[in-house]
Amino acid sequence: MADENQEPQPIRAPKGTHDVLWPESSRWEALVAAFAGRARRAGFGLTITPVFEDARLFRRGIGGESEVVIKEMYEFTDREGRPLALRPEGTAPVVRAFVQNNPPVPWKAWYLTPAFRYEQPQAGRFRQHHQLGVEALGTEDPDLDVEVIALAAGFYADLGLRRIDLALNSMGCVEDRPLYIAALTAYLADHADELCDEHRERFAANPLRVLDCKTDECRAVTDKAPRLVDFLDEACAVHLARVRAGLDALGVAHRLEPRLVRGLDYYTRTTFEFAATALTSAQNAVGGGGRYDGLAEAIGGDPTPGIGFGIGIERLLLACDAEGCFSLVPPEADVFVVDLTGGEQARDLVDELRRAGLTALRAYDGRSIKAQLRQADRSGARYAVIIGAEELSAGVVTVRPLRHDGEQQTVARADVVARLSELSGRASEG
DSSP states (O other): OOOTTSOOOOOOOOTTOOOOOTTTHHHHHHHHHHHHHHHHHTTOEEOOOOSEEEHHHHIIIIITTSHIIIIIOOEEEOTTOOEEEEOSSSHHHHHHHHHHHOOOSSEEEEEEEEEEOOSOOBTTBOSEEEEEEEEEESOOOHHHHHHHHHHHHHHHHHTTOOOEEEEEEEOOOTTHHHHHHHHHHHHHHHTGGGSOHHHHTTTTTOTHHHHTOOSHHHHHHHTTSOOGGGGOOHHHHHHHHHHHHHHHHTTOOOEEOTTOOOSSTTOEEEEEEEEETTOOSSOOEEEEEEEOTTHHHHTTSOOOOEEEEEEEHHHHHHHHHHHTOOOOOOOOOSEEEEEOSSSHHHHHHHHHHHHTTOOEEEOOTTOOHHHHHHHHHHHTOSEEEEEOHHHHHHTEEEEEESSSOOOOEEEEGGGHHHHHHHHTTOOOOO
């Protein structure tokens, strides 16, 4: 039994979660803004769905036998006994929202969301991680596949990433896949003793997972395994050819990767994955997705084709660090107000400056001029505005440059907002 007199230990974040604090969060702000801008230009609008859903959504959509549902999904019952689950991925909730609200098609949505998976934390992959993504529903046109893939590729380029590898494959359709799985299962059975320990006994349950295995044993076996692209019917083969031609036309470099499969049941036809080759870890995927033409119907909606992708923010920022790009410095403040007259002047002036569109900071608690100027310097502000007793009685302020060698100047209190707007290169909004 715990000692009642013992000091309580500080409560910490749960394993596999993390805090993002300022100034690191400034990179998140800029990254999300860059993604939102590119998505908006392509006609995608923000969609927000609940963080928890009816657990049946993921069992039907992802697949009740998938590893995500069996091992990784946070599932619970509410006080009325209803089965709920924290969102393990972004696509199924957006498609559920589409089915429920029935917007006109083609419907193009982007999202920013936390996702939850109970798994051993990895580099850039947490039990609560964060995803950016897009989903587009309502058409089978392969040109939409091209548009979605190009959007992601352009976003990586916007961030300055250059070492990005795009792998592409086709999952075929519901008619193609059983034939392929039968051929793959037969091949793996002939080479079962050469597979890794995990798949030697279990490959028949989900032979597609062997293709995604990163062990040397399984990769050696699957080098000569039947290829899904060789089992495509004519319509799926034409679709894949059109996607590849479109990517070539837009200058989006890619390669055909017969091993590339998606672990979720809802994928059909086009599947793709972006890897950051600057990351030395085997866990170097920074985004991926594909077409899911049967998902809406699987969760109770009308048959509706769709395609999308998800990008993990934490892993993406690791890739940016590996390439030395997107290392944003937090935006500097314009003005720091130093008030030696009680604080009322700082209170009022920072409000006026902020209304004029300037970033204005101040000190609190009646600190000394030395302490306030030290805080002003640490803040990164470009100018300090000093208000002492003499300035207050004369109706002026002192404007002192903090980041360059310009001269200190005295400015009328009534004119200081306009003057600082001019010095900062911003027009006053009044």
